[in-house]
Amino acid sequence: MSSGRRYRPYQVIILIIFVASIQMHIIPVIADVYEPDDSIGTATTLLSDSVQTHSIDPAGDVDYFNFTVSTISKVSIQTSGSVGDTYMILYDSDGMFINYNDDYSGLWAGMDLYLDPGTYIIRVEAYYSTDTIDSYNILLLVTPLTVDAFEPDDTISTATPLTSDNPQRHNLIPLDDVDYYSITLLNPEVINIWTSGIGDMYADTEMWLYDSNNVELDYNDDLEYNNEYSGISAYLNSGTYYVKVSESFWASYGEYDIQYTILPQPDAYEPDGSRINATSLLNGVAQSHSISPAYDVDQFTFSLDAFAKVTIWTSGSIGDTFMMLSDSNDMVIESNDDYGGLWAGMELYLDPGNYFVIVMGMGFGLFDYIDNYEMHLDITNISSDSYEPNDSFDTATLLLNNTMQTHNHIPVDDIDYFHFTVNKLSTVSIWTDGTEGDNVMWLYDSTGNSLKYNDDYNGLWAGLQVKLSPGEYILEISPTYFIDVIAEYFVHLLIIEDNMPTSSTTTTDTKNTDTTESISSSREYILDEDITILAGGGSRREIQTDAKGTLDITIKVIKGNELDMIFFESTTYGFGWYDPNAGDDVADALFYIENINSQTYSVRVDTMATYVIQIINNEFAEAQIRLQIIYSPAETDSGGLPIGLSTVPIVLALLTFSLLSIRNRKYE
Known part of the structure; x- marks a missing residue:
């Protein structure tokens, strides 16, 4: 057996990868034949219509170029390649900054601009100073400019005629060049006249409109934000008019297109651009209007002699409107853009009075005219509910147990008060609901002391559930926001007295009344029984515990469709549905389940507390359920x-x- 060092398979693999990485790293980059070109003094000369290939290597390398323009020219400088991200800066011959670019075409830098005669410097580098670029191309294109074919047109006497919808291309060379145009109208017309361009090679134009006597009628610099072309919209009588165009501040050369078009005639309701001549709107009667000329504003007015639901809207085939509603004191009430598609409108409740509506093109710009749109008004008077006046403790409406009343909050500052009587210690449920609304609720005792408050008990609708002693109580309900109205809402009262008698058939326990059970942390408590609940009645179970744990409440509904369940902690009226991931103790609010289903509810219980499970039968016939409660104390080790x-x-x-x-x- 060899005594040499043995290598494990994974060590061999690592060695192979390491060697391969070294080989990959030392593959040479093709040398840039134009180096050194790292300074203005060693800059490489570029010629128009020729491509040079360079590299950025090592990291931090920069390439300088120079080129010469002999006459006013349109210049394009572009970099390109297979892999890389370049950054470009342009200077004049004195090293003064002119322009820069990062991503002209993808990640490759470039720029298009007009330049005066002279010598210019270009600096190219990798966007990230730590990067290298094996190879990139740079291209220079120089196109000399000459004055446009319409020159001379620098005075009214040499103005170039324009005809509708026939654009002309002009330029502003030299920098102080101005161009004049003439427009002849045989009939009164609404016209739009404007300049435009393509891409970055634009002229920042200004425009003036004159009558035949050289009297200035209108002026424009920038059509809109971030649009440096100019344009004018005007309603003109028959005759000859003149338009002057120049470069704004004589800042740069530029080509531009100029044209005009004829818009639809103003509608029959014009002039209606102010409150003094606002058009009157009638309920249920549509009117045909237009937004012409551009920047046209239509104003309308209508009156209400009673509190009403008001719907105002615009419609048409093509257009995008904006609407604003104000009162007689010029206070804005509401505005809207897109009520129905792009058409503005609004639906709201208003007090008696006079109102004004403004309608305009959404962009309020040169091209936001609308040939035709319809203006609509619908007014529906609304009265207070039949229980009014009930706006104070003294005029409170009587609520009876297990009943529902229909009310509204009209006008906008309406408040409704109610009173009810509790004869025995009871669980009292009060709640509101309806089609649309958002209200709040306060509960007071007979002396006016506040007992309870709620905002969102059931969605946006207010409600309360509370244990009350015998006595008289006052309820206050109002919209959450006092500027709102609620056209219709329902208020419900349900009083369930404690120790309500029940009849039952017991399977494992012999309980036929409401009960209290003690739970010890050393054992599980099991309740399993069939319960019959009389019509309109209820069954209540109280469970006392001295340890944390879990109550599994299993309900099987044998008979009955409108059964509700309440679970609360009897001293703080807290509740908490068990969530093994929550990590929180029992919460601080009641929990109320309407129309319970046959299922198991898991509830986490706190220490030293009495918990109440109450089943309510809301039907006019008896109901039957099977109720099982299993208590599981929190497990601990020895x-x-x-x-x-x-x-x-x-x-x-x-x-x-x-x-x-x-x-x-x-x-x-």
Whole structure:
């Protein structure tokens, strides 16, 4: 047997990978024949329409280039390659920064721009200074510019005629160049006239509109944010008009297209752009309008003589409107963009008074005109409910047990008060519901002391469930937000007196009344019984415990469809449905399940507490259920710790032993 060193298979594999990585690393990069070109003094000269191949190696390498422009030109500089990410900076001959670019085409840098005659410097490097680029190409394209074919057009007398929907391409060379245009209208027309361009080679234009006497009618610099072209929309009588275009601040050269188009005539309701001449809207009568010229605003007005539900909306075939509603004091009430698709509208409740509506194109820009749209108004007067006035303790509406009343919150600041009587110690449930609304609820005793408050008991609807002693009580209900109205809501009252008699057929226990059971942490408590609950009645079970644990409440509904279950802690009215991952104690609110199903509910119980399970029969016929309650105390090990904690030291010891064994092992 050889006494030499033996290698295990994994050691051989690692050695192979290591050698291969070294070989891969030392594959040489093809040398850049233009080096050294790492400074302006050693910059490589670029010629138009020729491609050079360079590299960025080693990391941190930079390449400088220079080129010369003999006349005003459109210049394009582009880098490209198979793998790489370049960054480019352009300087003038004095080293003054002109422009930069990162991702002109994918990750490759480049730029297009107009340049005056002169010599320019380009710096190219890897975007990340730690990267290298084995190979990349650089291309220079220089296209000399000349004045456009429409020159001279620098005065009104030499203005170039424009015809509708026929764009013309012009440029602004030299920098102080201005172009004039003439437009002749045979009839009154709404026109849009604007400049535009393609890509980055744009001109930042300004535009003026003059009448035939050279009187300025309108001016525009930027069509909109981030759009440096210019445009004007105007309603003009027949005649000849002039348009002047120049480069904004004479900042750069640029080509641009100019054109105009004729828009639809203003609608028959114009002028209606202010409150003074706002168009009156009538209930149920649609009106046809247009947004023309661009930037047109239509104003409308309507009046209400009673509290009403009001729906205002626009519609049409093509368009995108914006709407704003204000009161007679010019206070904005609501605004909307897209009520029905792109068409604006709103639905709301309003007090009596005069109102104004503004409608405009959504973008409020040169191209946001609308040939035709319909304006609609629908008014439905709404009265307060039949229980009004019930806005105070003294006028509170009487609520009777196991009844429902229909109310509304009209007008917007309406508050409803109710009163009810409890004759014996009882569990009282009060809740609201409806189709649409959001309300809050306060409960007071007969002296006006606040007892309970709730906001969202059932979704956005308020409700309470509380144990009450005999006496008179007051309930206050209002919208969550006082600016809201609720067209209709329902209020319910259910009073279940304690110790309500029941009849039962017992299977494993002999209980035919409400009971209290004591639970010891040393055993499981099992309740298993059939219960018959009379119409409108209930069955209540109280369970006392001195230890934490879990109650599994299994209910099988034998007869009855409208059975509810309440589970609460009798001293704090807390509840908590068991979640093994929650890690929290019982929460602080009641839990109420409507229309219980045949299933098992797991409930985590706290220490030293009395828990109440109450089944309510809301039908007008008796119901039958089978109720089983199994209590499982929290498990502990012999030392009193919950199972699992006592094993941690053992696991840690085993883990430590394993690590030490691995460290001390020696291979032969």
